[in-house]
Amino acid sequence: MKTLVNVARYHLVDRVTYLALPWGIMTFSFLVNVVIDALVPPTPHGYYTGGLVTIYVFLLICGALSMTRALPFGLMLGVSRRTYYLGTALLVAVLGVVYGLGLTVLQVVERASGGWGFRLHFFRIPWIMDGPWYETWLTSFVLLVLFFLYGMWYGLVFRRWSVLGLVAFIAAQILVALLVVVAVSLTHDWSAVGHFFTTVTALALTGVLAVVAAAMGLGGLITIRRVTV
Numbered sequence: 001m002k003t004l005v006n007v008a009r010y011h012l013v014d015r016v017t018y019l020a021l022p023w024g025i026m027t028f029s030f031l032v033n034v035v036i037d038a039l040v041p042p043t044p045h046g047y048y049t050g051g052l053v054t055i056y057v058f059l060l061i062c063g064a065l066s067m068t069r070a071l072p073f074g075l076m077l078g079v080s081r082r083t084y085y086l087g088t089a090l091l092v093a094v095l096g097v098v099y100g101l102g103l104t105v106l107q108v109v110e111r112a113s114g115g116w117g118f119r120l121h122f123f124r125i126p127w128i129m130d131g132p133w134y135e136t137w138l139t140s141f142v143l144l145v146l147f148f149l150y151g152m153w154y155g156l157v158f159r160r161w162s163v164l165g166l167v168a169f170i171a172a173q174i175l176v177a178l179l180v181v182v183a184v185s186l187t188h189d190w191s192a193v194g195h196f197f198t199t200v201t202a203l204a205l206t207g208v209l210a211v212v213a214a215a216m217g218l219g220g221l222i223t224i225r226r227v228t229v
Contacts, residue, residue, distance in 0.1 A: 003079060007087020008094065010074055011066060018062060018095065023102075026055040030122055037120045046119030048126065055099070056147045063092070063151025067220075068159055072229045081224045085152075089217060092148045100140035104133050128202045139206045146213035153220040160227045 012018060029051035037047045066088050074084050107123040115121055123129075129136050157169045184190055200208075 003083055004087040004090045006077075007074065007079060007084055008091035010077065011070060011088065011091050014070070017065065018091075022055050022058045022062070022099070025058050026052070029054040033122055034116070034118075034120060037118055042119070046115050046121055048121045048124075051122055052103075052125065055103075056143055059095075059144055060147040060151035060154075063148040063153075064155035064158070065151075066091075067152050067155030067224070071155075071159060071227070075229055081227065082221070085221055085224045088152065089149070092145050092152075095148070096141040096144040099144050100137045103140045104137040107136055108133060128205065131202055135203055135206070139202065139209075142206050142210045142213060146209055146216065149213055149216040149220060153216055153223060156220055156223040156227055159229075160223065
């Protein structure tokens with residue numbers, strides 16, 4: 001366990017990337033949306049924005065960087081690939097807990113202030129992040145971890161097979177998505193798919209996303225064994 005903690009601490013040497021930039025970029029996005037909200041005519045339900053996605057996308061980038069830029073020197077510290085990966089996953093979990101709590105607190109403040117005084121809904125996403133605080137925290141945690149692990153997997157594929165492998169990896173995902181669409185179309189199950197997304201609860205969907213995150217974590221763990229530095 002101590003070795004895993006040391007790997008996590010190794011990543012945090014770059015505090016700007018992991019601690020400052022995610023919140024800095026999200027804050028910039030928030031201020032941009034404040035300006036836009038001030039310029040557009042008011043609506044009865046307020047102004048909803050997708051600006052919160054910036055912190056998730058940047059964590060995806062952080063995940064990729066942790067497996068491309070930081071991996072070679074990390075392995076020079078004498079740890080195995082598996083230990084490096086699990087130590088990075090430990091960092092992901094801790095960041096997910098803390099960042100998820102921060103997003104939850106900001107949503108509570110947003111609600112209490114009536115959308116920061118001008119009905120701006122930045123941290124509140126209808127349905128999926130619109131319930132009790134603990135559901136918001138759990139969903140935020142799962143999404144943060146999912147995006148980071150997804151970025152780690154991308155970084156590992158690039159590290160092992162370079163650009164050609166990365167293109168093939170993306171193409172494979174698109175192909176799988178197309179096969180699913182074709183299968184649903186051939187079985188005429190679009191009504192069932194629609195029923196699922198209109199009846200599933202946010203908490204249940206969070207559970208599905210947690211399974212997806214676990215699958216990505218496993219995929220990355222398998223991939224790192226083939227990575228050369």
